[in-house]
Amino acid sequence: MDRHAVQEDLEQFEEELDREDTYLPQVALEISVEELHLRNHETIGPDASIQGAIDAMLAANIGCLPVVENDRLVGIITERNILHKVAPDFERMDTRTVREVMVLEPVSVRHDASVASAIRLMHEGRFRHLPIVDAHDHVEGTLSVRNIVEYVVDHFPAEVLNLPPTPVERNPIQSREGA
Amino acid sequence: MHAEDLERPIGDLPLGEPVCVRPDTRVRDAVRTLQQGRIGCVLVTDDDGLILGIFTERDVLRRLATLGAAGGDLPISEVMTARPKVLHADDSIVYALHEMHIGGYRHIPLTDGSGRPVKIASVRHMVDYLAERLGVRDAGEANS
Numbered sequence: 001m002d003r004h005a006v007q008e009d010l011e012q013f014e015e016e017l018d019r020e021d022t023y024l025p026q027v028a029l030e031i032s033v034e035e036l037h038l039r040n041h042e043t044i045g046p047d048a049s050i051q052g053a054i055d056a057m058l059a060a061n062i063g064c065l066p067v068v069e070n071d072r073l074v075g076i077i078t079e080r081n082i083l084h085k086v087a088p089d090f091e092r093m094d095t096r097t098v099r100e101v102m103v104l105e106p107v108s109v110r111h112d113a114s115v116a117s118a119i120r121l122m123h124e125g126r127f128r129h130l131p132i133v134d135a136h137d138h139v140e141g142t143l144s145v146r147n148i149v150e151y152v153v154d155h156f157p158a159e160v161l162n163l164p165p166t167p168v169e170r171n172p173i174q175s176r177e178g179a
Numbered sequence: 180m181h182a183e184d185l186e187r188p189i190g191d192l193p194l195g196e197p198v199c200v201r202p203d204t205r206v207r208d209a210v211r212t213l214q215q216g217r218i219g220c221v222l223v224t225d226d227d228g229l230i231l232g233i234f235t236e237r238d239v240l241r242r243l244a245t246l247g248a249a250g251g252d253l254p255i256s257e258v259m260t261a262r263p264k265v266l267h268a269d270d271s272i273v274y275a276l277h278e279m280h281i282g283g284y285r286h287i288p289l290t291d292g293s294g295r296p297v298k299i300a301s302v303r304h305m306v307d308y309l310a311e312r313l314g315v316r317d318a319g320e321a322n323s
Contacts, residue, residue, distance in 0.1 A: 054244045061283075063237065079236045084214055116313055123310030128303065145302040146285065152185070152309065153273070153280040 007110065010117040033118055033132055033143055034111040036151060041141040043068040046075065046099035050086055053077050053098050064129035066139045067102045073131055073139050075102035080128075108133045111140055115151060118143055184312050189275045190268025190289065192308055194298040197288060199224040202231055206242070206258055207251035209234055219301060220286040223259050228295045230288060232259030237285070265290045266300060272308065275300055 044053050044065045053065060057079065067075035077098050085101040108131040109118050121130060122145060130143045199222045200209055212221055213236060223232040234255055242250055242258040250258070264282055266275055266289050278287060279302055289298040 051244065054240050058241055058244070063285075079240055080219075083210070083236050083239055119306060119310050119313060122306050126303075145306050146279070146283070148306055148309070149276050149279050149302055152305075153276050 006107070010113060010120070013117060013120060031115050031151075032112050033109055033115060034140075036115070036143075036147060038132070038141050038143060038147055040144065040147075043139055044077065044098055045069060046097065046102065048098050050082060050096045050098065050101065054082065062129075062142060062144060064142055064144065066106075066131040066142060067098055068139050071138060073106070073108060073133060073137060075099075075104050076106040076129065076131060077102045078129060106131060108137075108139075109143060110135070115148070119148055122148070185273040185276070186271045188269045189266055189272050189300055190270075190298070192272070192300070192304055194289065194300050194304055197222050197296040197299050199228075199296065200234075200255060202254060202256035202259075204255045205251065206234075206253050206255055209255045210239055210251070213239070220299065221255075222288055222296050222299075223255055224296065230263065230265065230290065230294065230296055232256065232261045233263040233286065233288065234259045235286060263288065265294075265296075267291075268297070272305070276305055279305070 040060060040062050042056055042060045042062065042065055044056055044067055046067050046069050056065060057063060063079040065077050066073055067077055081101050081103060086096065107121060107125055107127065109121055111132050111134055118130060121127065128145045132140045132143055134140055195218070198212060198216055198218055200212060202223050202225065204223075209221055213219070220233055220235040222230055223234060225231050232255075238258060238260065246253070264278055264284060264287055266278065266287050268289055275287060278284065286299055286301045288296045289300060291297050
């Protein structure tokens with residue numbers, strides 16, 4: 001399916017969502033990806049080293065970077081790419097380039113698409129990240145599944161979130177990222 | 180989708196099966212397990228099957244990118260995250276979402292009453308459930 005057909009398909013999907021439903025679809029329809037005010041705006045060039053990509057991902061605390069060349073989205077590089085194509089051959093990370101391991105022509109989401117559309121794209125494509133592009137295909141950032149989780153939690157009634165679910169003694173919460 | 184959809188027990192969802200390794204497993208072999216299983220984490224368990232730690236894709240980048248190739252020979256017990264957050268099957272989906280949100284976790288093990296892992300809940304499972312409740316068809320159905 002080409003990019004135009006994907007856009008039409010998403011618009012039809014949004015029209016068919018049950019607007020009478022009481023909770024998430026209405027909210028999800030009203031909010032665009034752009035309105036989530038995501039903080040992940042990092043990109044990387046295809047000639048950067050794998051080590052450089054890892055450093056950038058860890059610094060930004062994100063598992064994926066859009067690869068941009070001549071102001072155009074040409075690929076993405078993810079933790080999983082690196083895990084499967086590079087690790088455990090870690091000796092050569094500073095000489096191998098992003099271009100060697102990136103996924104070409106990734107599916108992206110328009111910044112004015114709804115959150116519901118983004119959830120659908122992630123579900124159907126088994127993606128954990130989607131590059132966000134404007135109407136001219138310029139990359140604006142990255143949407144991750146964690147952003148979706150944050151969005152749902154932020155829209156859930158606070159009184160429910162504050163209730164302890166079960167009176168079971170638990171391990172102390174670890175202060176860490178990205179388990 | 181209704182609020183009650185998110186108050187269902189997390190154990191109702193089709194979650195992942197835990198893959199467990201021993202604490203003396205070398206990091207290099209744990210990475211291979213992640214690669215071959217196409218999974219995002221392994222659990223480190225003791226002789227009784229109790230969870231000691233978790234080792235994730237992010238840990239591969241974070242630990243080995245700084246330790247270099249020599250890191251591959253370390254026992255996983257030295258690089259895992261010890262005593263990870265766990266859930267129980269009767270915890271709610273929204274509680275799991277909340278824990279993932281505040282802790283920044285992408286994977287949380289579910290344990291039974293004795294502390295042994297029974298499932299793995301990931302953000303992917305959460306998004307799949309949200310998509311299902313939004314009426315999104317499975318990719319297979321969409322293509323048929």
